[in-house]
Amino acid sequence: MTVKASPLTTETEPSPPAAGMAPFVPQPASIEETGVxxxxxxxxxxxxxxxxxxxxxxxxxxxxxxxxxxxxxxxxxxxxxxxxxxxxxxxxxxxxxxxxxxxxxxxxxxxxxxxxxxxxPAPVPFQLYTEVLQRQSVREIRIDHETFVRELSHLVLNRKVLATLGPAVNSGRSILIYGGAGNGKTSIATAIGRMLPGEVLVPYAVEVQGQIVRVFDPRLHQQIAPTALAERRQEDAGTQTTGKERRRDRRWALTKRPVVSAGGELTLEDLELRYSPVSRFYIAPLQWKANSGLLIIDDFGRQLIQPQELLNRWIAPMEQGVDHLSLQSGETLELPFDILLIFSSNIPPGRLGDEAFFRRIRHKVEIPNPTLEDFLEILRRACAEYGVAYAEEGAQHLITAHYERPGRELKACHPRDLVELLIDVSRFYGEEPTLSPEPLDLVCSSYFVDLQAA
Incomplete structure (x- = not known):
């Protein structure tokens, strides 16, 4: 048997949300209206x-x-x-x-x-959950160019990356961000999560066929302050066509759009309903908790499972917008798959899969090594952030002695790391940190490792 959502016709049906606001779900007025x-x-x-x-x-x-x-x-x-x-x-x-x-x-x-x-908190019925999910879908959000550039302004990215990444985010479809390690892929993915607009409702728990699934996770869902929630109740109460004051249903947490990240520890079991024979209720999997928001698969290709296995698990959800989860009873639950899914990997695409494999991921965005100009801009920003005086002489020495001569690639993470190490060294010797050749040589000898050495 497959559990599907059906349209709601009760008074608890959520009202259409105003721009940037979560749908309004009035509190039930009777046991029948709880849906449980x-x-x-x-x-x-x-x-x-x-x-x-x-x-x-x-x-x-x-x-x-x-x-x-x-x-x-x-x-x-x-x-x-x-x-x-x-x-x-x-x-x-x-x-x-x-x-x-x-x-x-x-x-x-x-x-x-x-x-x-x-x-x-008492659970909400699965049918009501799917109705609310439709009204706050991440696929309906739009991020304008100005907001997109502003939210990424703390990173130094070339125009090609920005031009490719913006439309990919607005599509609401899966994205692969790839490139060498240390060039800001995780930072970009996290910044995308911060720029997702609006508020959403996340149920504390959902009832499915008499079973309870705990969905809200305080580690992942950033709840909006109770004072703001109280104000919203009063504002929304006046919008009811019945003329009655109806407070917001407290079985839902008002949160920012969720941003969920999983790395090399991810397994296929993490993507299924987790049932505890001791507590006798279910814990929602990662993609359920990420609904209405962003799910980042970091270090894609370094999980204990093969990339093909992970992608095969999500082929149908990505294409059909529905995930299938199994209950202990053998019943199958059709869960809306309403997430912006980002894969981030520093493994060359050719080692992750073939053409058919990548056709499943709609957008592919490469994050290349920074140019010399971009690298120096990152270095200037790092110096300004940490209060270290930028010196052109020291910067040129760094490039010549520690990148050009040894044939080392420029990485976006290097400037910040080197400035932090420079501060550590200066503090040890009781000196002011300066971007000069001698301390930079000491810092680089500590930071870089010769991977070719026997």
Whole structure:
């Protein structure tokens, strides 16, 4: 069986986003509007009370990220089942009532823990997730030339690179950035992530066929400050056609577009749903967490798996915009593949694959070694950044003695590294760092390694 998304017709359908703003998803007004079965919400409430001791109704609602009216309805149901009881009060009003599990409730909680140990915000239904994803698609963003150049202005890149890279980013399709090591490929990819405009919604968890998949990752998703979120709630509340004030659904985190990076440690297992037999819920794979944003495969070709295997895994997602993930039950989940995918490699393309292989990656951008002019500009910038006086004599000595004579290639990373080493040496001798021949010779003897030596 394949789990697919279907169109939503409930009141929780997200409103179209304003420019640069995430879609507005109103908080549910009833259990039905959560899109999740009462039994799953009851299990989650059992676990929250079990781990919290004697939480108040307000605290339970905060942990579930649901309105108190819905939380009260769930608790009332559990009280009618004689599984939960009021044991005190932590404030004025019903929201301050404290709750504890009865003997029956503790048995029910153990059964709920046997099914899953997930505790946190209530999940959103998969159908709602796919609807929101469509409305904040990374494929719909456009970065103008001025913004593109400004965001890359800290790097010294030739015009050909900029002219090729800009359209590639705007296409929203896969990109291969290749070239020798140390010329800024990773820095370029990271800068592209920073220039992605707008805010997006990331669910804390998603419900699929009664199973919970945890999606939000605080290490990868840069959440927008709560104060900004509160303001957005008030602004959006006034846009509802019903005339009612509807706050934003707190089951979604408001974040910047995600930027996820994986290097040589990446394996095929990292691209599949990860199920823990202990916790009994799923963890979303990297490409799911990167949805609506950027996924960087750094050091492409240096993973434990062959490049062809990695690309074959993503041929269908890249071409069809849908990834297929397997659940423990054997069911297949059709997940929207809505990411800007960048492969970065310092391995020559001929060693990564053949023509058919590279046809799958729409845009190819080579980052060459810097020209002498560009190298010296990078050196000037590095000196200015670290407060080292730039000296033309020292720069020319560096080029002649340590690049031209030994036949060494210019690399974009060298100037910054050499200036940092120059500062280290000067501090040791208690001197002001200067771009002069003698200290540069000492720095270069420490920095460069003769790879041809026996």
């Amino acid at each position: 079965e009462l039994s799953l919400l009851a299990d989650l409430t059992f676990r929250v009370i079990h781990f919290s001791g004697r939480p108040s109704g307000r605290q339970v609602a905060e942990q579930l990220a649901l309105p108190y009216s819905i939380t009260e309805e769930i608790i009332t149901f559990l009280r009618q089942q004689q599984a939960v009881e009021i044991v005190g009060s932590a404030g004025i009003g019903e929201q301050g009532y404290q709750y504890a599990l009865t003997d029956l409730g503790r048995r029910k909680a153990e059964e709920a823990l046997a099914r899953s140990q997930y505790v946190g």
